Amino acid sequence: MTTLTRTLTDTQVVAKRNLLKIVRVPEILVAVLISPIMFVLLFAYVFGGAIDPGDGTSYREFLIPGIFAQTVVFGATFTGAGIAEDMQKGIIDRFRSLPMSQSAVLAGRTLSDVVYNVLSLLIMALTGLLVGWRVRGSLLDAAAAFGLLLVFAYAVSWIMALVGVLVPSVEVINNASFIVIMPLTFVSNAFVPLDSFPPALRVFVEWNPVSTLTQACRELFGNTNPAAPVSDAWSMQNPALYTLICVVVILVVFAPLAIARYRRTSR
Amino acid sequence: MTTTIEAHGLVKRYGAVEALRGLDLEVPEGTVLALLGPNGAGKTTAVRILTTLLRPDEGTATVAGADVLREPEEVRRRIGLSGQSAAVDENLTGAENLEMIGRLYGFRRRRAVDRARELLDGFDLSDAGNRPAKTYSGGMRRRLDLACALVATPRVVVLDEPTTGLDPRSRLQMWDVIAGLVRTGTTVLLTTQYLEEADRLADDIVVIDHGRAIAHGTADALKAQVGGERVELVVADAADREAARAALAAVAGGDEVHDGATERSLSVAVQDGARSLRRVLDRLETDGVRVLDVGLRRPTLDDVFLTLTGRTAEDADASGPPPGGGADEERDLVPARPDAAGEVAR
Ligand SMILES: Nc1ncnc2c1ncn2[C@@H]1O[C@H](COP(=O)(O)OP(=O)(O)O)[C@@H](O)[C@H]1O
Numbered sequence: 001m002t003t004l005t006r007t008l009t010d011t012q013v014v015a016k017r018n019l020l021k022i023v024r025v026p027e028i029l030v031a032v033l034i035s036p037i038m039f040v041l042l043f044a045y046v047f048g049g050a051i052d053p054g055d056g057t058s059y060r061e062f063l064i065p066g067i068f069a070q071t072v073v074f075g076a077t078f079t080g081a082g083i084a085e086d087m088q089k090g091i092i093d094r095f096r097s098l099p100m101s102q103s104a105v106l107a108g109r110t111l112s113d114v115v116y117n118v119l120s121l122l123i124m125a126l127t128g129l130l131v132g133w134r135v136r137g138s139l140l141d142a143a144a145a146f147g148l149l150l151v152f153a154y155a156v157s158w159i160m161a162l163v164g165v166l167v168p169s170v171e172v173i174n175n176a177s178f179i180v181i182m183p184l185t186f187v188s189n190a191f192v193p194l195d196s197f198p199p200a201l202r203v204f205v206e207w208n209p210v211s212t213l214t215q216a217c218r219e220l221f222g223n224t225n226p227a228a229p230v231s232d233a234w235s236m237q238n239p240a241l242y243t244l245i246c247v248v249v250i251l252v253v254f255a256p257l258a259i260a261r262y263r264r265t266s267r
Numbered sequence: 268m269t270t271t272i273e274a275h276g277l278v279k280r281y282g283a284v285e286a287l288r289g290l291d292l293e294v295p296e297g298t299v300l301a302l303l304g305p306n307g308a309g310k311t312t313a314v315r316i317l318t319t320l321l322r323p324d325e326g327t328a329t330v331a332g333a334d335v336l337r338e339p340e341e342v343r344r345r346i347g348l349s350g351q352s353a354a355v356d357e358n359l360t361g362a363e364n365l366e367m368i369g370r371l372y373g374f375r376r377r378r379a380v381d382r383a384r385e386l387l388d389g390f391d392l393s394d395a396g397n398r399p400a401k402t403y404s405g406g407m408r409r410r411l412d413l414a415c416a417l418v419a420t421p422r423v424v425v426l427d428e429p430t431t432g433l434d435p436r437s438r439l440q441m442w443d444v445i446a447g448l449v450r451t452g453t454t455v456l457l458t459t460q461y462l463e464e465a466d467r468l469a470d471d472i473v474v475i476d477h478g479r480a481i482a483h484g485t486a487d488a489l490k491a492q493v494g495g496e497r498v499e500l501v502v503a504d505a506a507d508r509e510a511a512r513a514a515l516a517a518v519a520g521g522d523e524v525h526d527g528a529t530e531r532s533l534s535v536a537v538q539d540g541a542r543s544l545r546r547v548l549d550r551l552e553t554d555g556v557r558v559l560d561v562g563l564r565r566p567t568l569d570d571v572f573l574t575l576t577g578r579t580a581e582d583a584d585a586s587g588p589p590p591g592g593g594a595d596e597e598r599d600l601v602p603a604r605p606d607a608a609g610e611v612a613r
């Protein structure tokens with residue numbers, strides 16, 4: 001077997017192992033899928049009403065893509081926690097004593113977490129439709145938006161994979177990820193229009209990939225709002241492209257770092 | 268005879284703690300070496316180095332012809348490891364655990380499934396094979412872990428304290444499984460805190476203390492050194508002590524009778540344990556000596572340590588270097604197997 005097919009097979013075997021855990025401990029799934037529903041309902045009704053500058057329904061629509069973006073980014077915490085949990089257990093010694101691909105434990109985890117994100121997007125979309133969110137563009141564009149959400153979430157889960165290898169404690173991971181992910185998602189245009197930020201933060205918001213991901217989704221779903229003007233920054237003018245560039249940069253930097261760190265752990 | 272596991276001068280430090288202080292090991296092909304030592308002696312550290320999980324600070328090691336530091340991948344292909352804590356995924360069933368390992372060894376799905384079934388049958392786990400491992404007892408988990416180590420039928424198997432924490436029945440079962448493995452010609456390195464286990468399973472024993480080998484020889488040589496089984500008794504009345512001493516001396520064949528922890532207890536090393544015990548009891552009966560407690564005690568790691576270092580294993584457990592340097596030289600015990608003698612001498 002070539003190294004590549006070996007890596008792919010091993011990754012898939014590890015991913016299957018991770019997914020079997022959902023079958024055995026379905027409570028995890030419930031917890032993971034209820035929070036997206038909560039997010040959609042909370043933001044749509046509580047903030048959607050409060051922030052709404054005028055037409056309630058359209059502002060709610062404006063919010064939903066931001067909630068999608070925020071939720072999948074938060075989902076990466078799950079990757080970090082899963083890896084941290086594995087690193088604490090004897091099973092990691094088993095994996096490390098096998099002649100398997102050394103990247104498969106992390107790659108398998110990030111892969112299986114794509115499944116979580118697919119499920120949580122599905123649930124959020126359904127909840128969104130129930131509270132009045134609509135896809136106003138073509139279905140193809142909508143599919144592209146979901147695709148973009150998934151690849152971005154995949155990239156962020158490699159950041160958390162590195163954190164999970166570095167800090168093998170589930171509690172610490174959960175706290176640490178809030179420290180990193182909260183600013184990323186809240187200092188973005190996900191929930192409030194850009195012009196409501198003070199000028200000093202505006203540049204950060206404009207180049208924050210969570211903003212561009214949200215912006216790209218709004219455009220693809222046809223959920224843009226005339227009451228929230230888009231900035232002229234290049235990133236916001238080409239949000240999908242800029243988001244994809246970020247995905248590539250994150251993957252190129254963090255995947256090798258995480259794998260190298262995994263290899264060196266306890267050696 | 269080819270040497271399957273060979274380690275020279277292994278040193279591993281954790282900050283100020285020297286977990287290994289120049290450990291040498293040699294395991295000839297098809298034999299079983301027991302690394303015998305108390306908690307904290309460095310057994311797990313040695314195992315982790317030999318199985319590529321840990322890099323030594325100094326020293327070299329080859330396992331099954333591959334260099335642990337330069338060809339870790341090759342070593343992993345050739346060994347099976349069952350670590351100190353069972354490394355099974357408790358959310359997977361026994362079968363799923365084994366199939367996963369098979370796949371990660373590069374087996375095709377069919378072969379992985381077949382091998383899993385074979386191992387479950389062989390390890391008395393077929394009934395539990397489709398239950399998540401978290402429902403397993405400690406003994407079952409341990410057996411599953413060993414089965415995981417054997418998926419690729421490795422030539423070398425490393426077992427870190429395979430029976431620690433098991434109940435007596437599970438321990439016996441585990442011993443049978445390991446003995447079966449040995450019969451197939453597998454080279455085994457196992458660590459243990461039990462002299463009895465080393466005696467039962469191993470051809471050679473290395474006694475390890477504070478990261479160094481302090482003795483090396485066959486189980487028989489070690490037992491000869493330590494003094495084999497002992498009859499221990501406690502008399503009901505301290506006045507009968509001398510009568511009891513005479514009874515013990517009569518069966519001991521010249522060995523000194525030791526005073527026990529209290530003024531009513533005595534012990535002596537004996538050759539044929541069960542028969543000696545009966546003779547002592549008969550004699551005490553005839554002499555009208557009332558006995559509170561009597562028993563046959565096999566030598567333990569504590570006895571080994573007491574003999575070799577003048578300290579008990581518990582003292583050795585406390586960190587810090589051993590007092591007096593009495594344990595600094597490795598002792599070659601009188602080898603019971605002459606063929607092993609030349610090879611192990613350094
Ligand atoms: N990761 C570690 N960090 C610090 N000290 C360690 C670590 N692992 C082992 N040690 C120390 O190294 C010594 C040997 O440990 P170990 O090899 O686990 O002994 P054993 O397996 O014989 O009980 C002990 O003093 C232990 O406390």
Ligand SMILES: [Mg+2]
Binds near residue numbers: 311351427
């Ligand atoms: Mg140990």
